Amino acid sequence: MKKINTAPLSGMQELLPDAQVNFNNLKNIIRDTYESHGFLSIETPMIDRTEILLAKAGGDTEKQIYKVFKTAENGENADQALRFDHTVPLARYVVEHENDLVFPFKVAQIGQNFRGERAQKGRFREFYQCDVDVVGRDNLPLFYDADVISTLLDTYKKFGLKTSVVARISNRKILSGLIEEFGLTVKADDIFSIIDHSEKVPTEKTEGAFDEIGLTTDQKNKMMDFININGSRDEAAEKLKLLGIKNECFSLGVKELIDVLRMLEADGYENSIKADMKIVRGLDYYTGTVFEFNFPEYSQVGSVGGGGRYENLAGFFTDQKLPGVGGSIGLSRLFYVLAENNLMKSQIEKPIDVAVVPITEGENDYAMKVAKGLREEGKKTTIIATDRKLGDKLKTASKIAKSAIVLGENEVATGNYQVKVFE
Amino acid sequence: MKKINTAPLSGMQELLPDAQVNFNNLKNIIRDTYESHGFLSIETPMIDRTEILLAKAGGDTEKQIYKVFKTAENGENADQALRFDHTVPLARYVVEHENDLVFPFKVAQIGQNFRGERAQKGRFREFYQCDVDVVGRDNLPLFYDADVISTLLDTYKKFGLKTSVVARISNRKILSGLIEEFGLTVKADDIFSIIDHSEKVPTEKTEGAFDEIGLTTDQKNKMMDFININGSRDEAAEKLKLLGIKNECFSLGVKELIDVLRMLEADGYENSIKADMKIVRGLDYYTGTVFEFNFPEYSQVGSVGGGGRYENLAGFFTDQKLPGVGGSIGLSRLFYVLAENNLMKSQIEKPIDVAVVPITEGENDYAMKVAKGLREEGKKTTIIATDRKLGDKLKTASKIAKSAIVLGENEVATGNYQVKVFE
Numbered sequence: 001m002k003k004i005n006t007a008p009l010s011g012m013q014e015l016l017p018d019a020q021v022n023f024n025n026l027k028n029i030i031r032d033t034y035e036s037h038g039f040l041s042i043e044t045p046m047i048d049r050t051e052i053l054l055a056k057a058g059g060d061t062e063k064q065i066y067k068v069f070k071t072a073e074n075g076e077n078a079d080q081a082l083r084f085d086h087t088v089p090l091a092r093y094v095v096e097h098e099n100d101l102v103f104p105f106k107v108a109q110i111g112q113n114f115r116g117e118r119a120q121k122g123r124f125r126e127f128y129q130c131d132v133d134v135v136g137r138d139n140l141p142l143f144y145d146a147d148v149i150s151t152l153l154d155t156y157k158k159f160g161l162k163t164s165v166v167a168r169i170s171n172r173k174i175l176s177g178l179i180e181e182f183g184l185t186v187k188a189d190d191i192f193s194i195i196d197h198s199e200k201v202p203t204e205k206t207e208g209a210f211d212e213i214g215l216t217t218d219q220k221n222k223m224m225d226f227i228n229i230n231g232s233r234d235e236a237a238e239k240l241k242l243l244g245i246k247n248e249c250f251s252l253g254v255k256e257l258i259d260v261l262r263m264l265e266a267d268g269y270e271n272s273i274k275a276d277m278k279i280v281r282g283l284d285y286y287t288g289t290v291f292e293f294n295f296p297e298y299s300q301v302g303s304v305g306g307g308g309r310y311e312n313l314a315g316f317f318t319d320q321k322l323p324g325v326g327g328s329i330g331l332s333r334l335f336y337v338l339a340e341n342n343l344m345k346s347q348i349e350k351p352i353d354v355a356v357v358p359i360t361e362g363e364n365d366y367a368m369k370v371a372k373g374l375r376e377e378g379k380k381t382t383i384i385a386t387d388r389k390l391g392d393k394l395k396t397a398s399k400i401a402k403s404a405i406v407l408g409e410n411e412v413a414t415g416n417y418q419v420k421v422f423e
Numbered sequence: 424m425k426k427i428n429t430a431p432l433s434g435m436q437e438l439l440p441d442a443q444v445n446f447n448n449l450k451n452i453i454r455d456t457y458e459s460h461g462f463l464s465i466e467t468p469m470i471d472r473t474e475i476l477l478a479k480a481g482g483d484t485e486k487q488i489y490k491v492f493k494t495a496e497n498g499e500n501a502d503q504a505l506r507f508d509h510t511v512p513l514a515r516y517v518v519e520h521e522n523d524l525v526f527p528f529k530v531a532q533i534g535q536n537f538r539g540e541r542a543q544k545g546r547f548r549e550f551y552q553c554d555v556d557v558v559g560r561d562n563l564p565l566f567y568d569a570d571v572i573s574t575l576l577d578t579y580k581k582f583g584l585k586t587s588v589v590a591r592i593s594n595r596k597i598l599s600g601l602i603e604e605f606g607l608t609v610k611a612d613d614i615f616s617i618i619d620h621s622e623k624v625p626t627e628k629t630e631g632a633f634d635e636i637g638l639t640t641d642q643k644n645k646m647m648d649f650i651n652i653n654g655s656r657d658e659a660a661e662k663l664k665l666l667g668i669k670n671e672c673f674s675l676g677v678k679e680l681i682d683v684l685r686m687l688e689a690d691g692y693e694n695s696i697k698a699d700m701k702i703v704r705g706l707d708y709y710t711g712t713v714f715e716f717n718f719p720e721y722s723q724v725g726s727v728g729g730g731g732r733y734e735n736l737a738g739f740f741t742d743q744k745l746p747g748v749g750g751s752i753g754l755s756r757l758f759y760v761l762a763e764n765n766l767m768k769s770q771i772e773k774p775i776d777v778a779v780v781p782i783t784e785g786e787n788d789y790a791m792k793v794a795k796g797l798r799e800e801g802k803k804t805t806i807i808a809t810d811r812k813l814g815d816k817l818k819t820a821s822k823i824a825k826s827a828i829v830l831g832e833n834e835v836a837t838g839n840y841q842v843k844v845f846e
Contacts, residue, residue: 001742004475006519009503012468014516016523017530020465036798038805040774040823042443045435045549046469046535047489052427066470068489068505070539080432082491093437096429100439102822106805107440112469116493126468136809143787143808150791266788268795319424351463364566365689368573372691375459382461382529385566386559399525400463 011117011125013332021351022344023335029158030130030329031110037151039108039132044089046112050079052092055316056285064115082114086131087326091314094135094322104144105135110331122336133326135313140323142256145289145309146263148327152305153264153272155329156293160345161338163298167269168230168276169291171257172308174240175280177250178226182219195227196280229277233261236275253288260289279306287311289325301337305329353379354419355397359390359408366412370405398422434540434548436755444774445767446758452581453553453752454533460574462531462555467512469535473502475515478739479708487538505537509554510749514737517558517745527567528558533754545759556749558736563746565679568712568732569686571750575728576687576695578752579716583768584761586721590692591653591699592714594680595731597663598703600673601649605642618650619703652700656684659698676711683712702729710734712748724760728752776802777842778820782813782831789835793828821845 008014015023035041047068054062066082083089086109094105110130117123132151134144149167156165175195179188190213198206206227210220222243229239240254257275264273281290288309295301307327314322338344354374358367367383374381382401384393390406397404403421411417431437438446458464470491477485489505506512509532517528533553540546555574557567572590579588598618602611613636621629629650633643645666652662663677680698687696704713711732718724730750737745761767777797781790790806797804805824807816813829820827826844834840 002518002740003742004478004740005472006475006515006740008468008515008519009470009472012470014468014519015465016520017463017465020463024464035774036801036803037794038775038778038803040440040443041447042438042440045431045437047432047435047537047549049428049432052429055427064493066491066493068491070487070489092429092431095425096431096437097439102819104807104809114470126470139810141784141808141810143784143806147806147808263787263791267791317425317427317429319426351458352461355461361564361566364686368686368690371460378459380459380461383566383570384527385564385570386527387562387564396525 009125011119011123013124013127013336017351018349019339021348023331025348026159026335026338027110027128027130027331030155030331031108033155033158034108034110034130034132034151037106037132037147037154039106039151041108041110042090042093043109043111044083044086044093046083046114047080048083048089048092050081052317053081053083053088055088061115064117066114066116084115085113086111086129086328087133087313090131090133090135091317091322095314095317095320098318098320103135103137104140105133106147107133107135109133122333122340124332124336127333128331129328130331131307131326131328133313133324135322135324138321138323140325142259142289143263145256145260145325146267148307148325149260149264149273149291150267150269152293152307152327152329153269156305159338161295162343162345163295163341165272165293165304166296167264167273167291167293168279169257169260169273169289170275170277170279171253171260171289172280172286173249173253173288174257174277175226175253177247177253178223178243178245180249181245181247182215182222184215184219187213187215191223192280192282195223195278196282198227199278227277230274232270232274233258233265236261256288281306281308284308285310291327293329295343298337298341298343301341304334304337350400350402350422351380352382352401353403354381355401355404356381356383357390357393357397357404357406358383358385359406361385361387362409363407363412367407370407370417394420432548434542434546436547436550436759440774441772442762444771446754448771449582449758449761450533450551450553450754453578453754454531456578456581457531457533457553457555457574460529460555460570460577462529462574464531464533465513465516466532466534467506467509467516469506469537470503471506471512471515473504475740476504476506476511478511484538487540489537489539507538508536509534509552509751510556510736513554513556513558514740514745518737518740518743521741521743526558526560527563529555529570530558531555545756545763547755547759550756551754552751553754554749554751556736556747558745558747561744561746563748565682565712566686568679568683568748569690571730571748572683572687572696572714573690573692575716575730575750575752576692579728582761584718585766585768586718586764588695588716588727589719590687590696590714590716591702592680592683592696592712593698593700593702594676594683594712595703595709596672596676596711597680597700598649598676600670600676601646601666601668603672604668604670605638605645607638607642610636614646615703615705618701619705621650622701650700653697655693655697656681656688659684679711704729704731707731708733714750716752718766721760721764721766724764727757727760773823773825773845774803775805775824776826777804778824778827779804779806780813780816780820780827780829781806781808782829784808784810785832786830786835790830793830793840817843
């Protein structure tokens, strides 16, 4: 009988061993694919100075951050907190170790972050994020925007899902140019926010929101036309041209978008990408390319990853200009979504390959020898050496292992044994 | 120029990418070896209820624990902290999910724990611990004590170190029986503590400590004889017999120790194990087998891992008796020790296999194609697409990659290219 509440805290994703195998399998695919694309793995501490973590944050982040303190006196560095993303610690890392890094710095970070959000389905307070970033010094070619998107698309492909993934891509300069052209720069944040929410609300609500912030009917209509632009490279180029906008920022954004799409086509992803002007990526620090990954056949699921280009990674920490582009897969949420919708093509059902079952203690030594041989062949092998009846031991074996080898006096004497494969 | 202190907090192990590759390599070996021995990986949340984490702790742990709180109001579960080991969360996990687990539950946990100790060389406040445990229901055969030690020895072997590792093994019942026989049970904690420290202080100091707690000269001499007993199975059996102790607990402990040593010999580890009565493992909750791993040629390094048998994992959380045996490798400290003493046989020096270097932007598309082919062959491949001179790009490549492929107009036209291997 339990004496105490042993449930994990609300908002925590605690998995049973079978589910953990499949979670770790995804995590390994992510790490291997990121590294195969030349990203270098690093880890930053989970605890950092609040001053660093909140240098540029505000709003929700400040409310959601977990502060950390020791019961005993702490002295220096007393104001500490848990990291809430990988980007801020990366900025600190790059500035701290700048002289020891090779630029462009292609970097992968896989690990837990913490946000004390209101717990809800598929949203966790401790969650795995799997980031790739390319950080340049002074400048960074547009090629790396395609490099990041290509790496993430390759990762989704390697998951082996029952559904397809599409990268919806835009460029913030396009919308910024449009806003500038309309003379609405003072309302830029509102407009970004309205477009960012436009997918989650009915069309009338988006139009209403534009009315509310004072757009003219003509501006509103043009904005609605704009956010409905999506499609292939050619389609997007054509439709964007038809808007008839003569603005330098707008034109540069279109050029960058078209270039990124073209590079991804050359890389073999023509069927996994589309331009989509609804992609804004919140009020984040992005300044150019922005992208988001979706399952088109499961639109209710929403974003399963995303990222973008930022002009300056670490402006709060250094005068050195560090432009970058990065993307992230939220693994904890993705795992939840894949399980909910049964989207994994193949799940690992038994974590162990072989259970070696000595009938009595007398066969234990031989069992160790057999197990050692199987491990050398690369098989995950356990020995079930309880003092229970053979039937019970085999039942135990069948729950965790794909197959069993029963060892009795006879097997020890002859050195022969049979492998029983469980259905 | 930096605008802010960007150093990680003191006590944090933050690695550069090259070191991180080698750290991750060890971590992967640990995970793969644990799993190959049939241990199932799980992860518990890093944040848990303080009530759970401190259920049985006291002393230092309470002082070292990191409390966690949100800036905004937290409501329920307000008293939270970061886990300081894997054992307490495992106890909660096993009790919470008991009906969904298969017993004996062989479980592996690899991840960061947190203790706000005074920062010192090789001791970290955020540190990786890599645990294996076998948890039984009601009872658990001694076989699993050998199973855990064998798994850890196999792990050290797979590291490929320049020095050998020895498991020094004892059994707490032996010392407990001896103490009982001497009628010193009220002083048991003191005696355990004195023996636990005896390796770090001169012999006279240990003798003085025994005097101080009131042992007679005869008791002290016998105790000194006892703690100096070590050696092979036969040697230890012989010397323990010569003590002439007739005590049930003592005898049972000796029998268990000898059995564990015998099983490990049968498993091929005769040269990597010894009995050693100095092994106590602190004032921890161990009740039978205790063990510690050392590098005999680098004795100043101290313990590089250890563990033992506990009678009841979760007595604070449930009435169900859950005996277990577990061991742990402290990876952060081990990595530090291996680097300090240059003990890795081979280090990975370049994280990337191939850097593909297009001479101009015109070769980017072909570079992506070549890189894709190399990745399909399992090579970690990056593309260096900066707008710098070829010489600069090759210099960058040589810092991170084992080889480079330069692609110009000619290579694109002919489809032939040469691989330049860096020295």
